[in-house]
Amino acid sequence: MAIRISAAAPAAALALGLLLASPSASVVGQFAAPAIAAPAARTSQQSAALQTYENALKNFEAILRQRRAQIDSKQPLPNLPGQALYLARVEMMSTYKDLTDALPSRIGKPNRFGIPPAYFDAGNEPLLEEYRKLFDVMEAPPAGAQTSDTPFKDVVDLATVVARAKGLDAADAAVAGRISLGLFFAETNGKQNAGNARSNTYKGSLQTGPSEDRNGQRKWAAIKGSVAALDPALSRRDDKEEARAGNLDHRYNHWTAVRDGLMNAQAELFPEVPAIQKTLPDPIDQMKLFELIQIIPTPTRAALRSGNLVGYRISDARIMRYLRNNSIFAFGRADRARTSATFREILDAMWLFNAKFEQALARFKEIKAGKPG
Incomplete structure (x- = not known):
């Protein structure tokens, strides 16, 4: 998200989510979080980080589904329809970074978006593909x-x-x-x-x-x-x-x-x-x-x-x-x-x-x- 400021006061947010479009297609309704193998034992901090990330991931997926359903059924969109999507995406990546800080073994393979693996699980690439597609629709020229x-x-x-x-x-x-x-x-x-x-x-x-x-x-x-x-x-x-x-x-x-x-x-x-x-x-x-x-x-x-x-x-x-x-x-x-x-x-x-x-x-x-x- 881009927020501009002047010498005196903040201005409004820019539209784009700072992610590149991917040529691969994603299908709404088929999102699935990658399987998480349970370690032999976790500290309370590690368990809390994992739960927080899983909640953020589910929330991001839910908002993607909601916005896609609204667009496909031609329902009126809320004011600033990309804001909730953006915030949910940031929260997903932020909580994943907290998780990999607590559990470095969760750092996985590189992803097609060039996001450092400590910040993003490559298994969730379809979610970001759908995110970009939704913004493409919502930000189409008039x-x-x-x-x-x-x-x-x-x-x-x-x-x-x-x-x-x-x-x-x-x-x-x-x-x-x-x-x-x-x-x-x-x-x-x-x-x-x-x-x-x-x-x-x-x-x-x-x-x-x-x-x-x-x-x-x-x-x-x-x-x-x-x-x-x-x-x-x-x-x-x-x-x-x-x-x-x-x-x-x-x-x-x-x-x-x-x-x-x-x-x-x-x-x-x-x-x-x-x-x-x-x-x-x-x-x-x-x-x-x-x-x-x-x-x-x-x-x-x-x-x-x-x-x-x-x-x-x-x-x-x-x-x-x-x-x-x-x-x-x-x-x-x-x-x-x-x-x-x-x-x-x-x-x-x-x-x-x-x-x-x-x-x-x-x-x-x-x-x-x-x-x-």
Whole structure:
């Protein structure tokens, strides 16, 4: 779950559950918890951890069944229909981490989602497959949303030209494009015009709110002349998309949603890309940092200004709470008990984003190789 904050107050939750879709199908009604072999003897702590996990697993399965039945029978869904699903998924993983801390022998084989085995039993993969499918239904774009035939290339092209307008050379601007493609995958799994099952505020390809979109539009207007000089063809495409969007919510035109989302927050940090690359040479770490601009913008900007990005420590309980609401330090008692963390520790704890960013890197390479995007 992603919770955004501003300098003053929390904003609403992002929609996505931070899990990749799997190509395998699952069948509602056939979920089954993997068999648990009873050890010869357990301590009271181990027995309690096992019971708590089993209860959380049953609750997650029950909520999945309920939401699937509502969707299949076309019943009205509750407000924010993804919230209960998300919380149940977090609780299942959190209690499993508590269980494997108490019983390390329960750590099993790797899973297709790339979740560390100490946090998730691979035997429950069908549950997460169904979880993602339900979110795909609940977050489908509304009727009238305007798609692009090249959604990934659009993100890269827009970010690249904005970075050039901000003064970066071609090589560093390409890095800004790569980072921005990672944001698209982090926010919506790379799905354009996504709705939001956990927020009535954040929508579209970069999951912005109305005020953020308007702010992005204003900032774009301020650099449009520079963009036109750098890339006349892209500027003409922008004019066409503006005319196409008309009175539509700009967040439901993929091009304008990406453009305004980038201009709202990330573009102001594009001039820092050369320095960020030196501090964080791993492309996935770079993407994580820019995702933190989405989640905890004020502390992230402070860390960048500090001169010691990776060592900058967050100790504010409110910020730690927002990180946990984004599935960072959210699983297991040990992580939830943390009262502070450095940015290096935060980046390392963002492992649920890794598979998304790896997808973005692969897609970026395809775009640079000339494949349609």
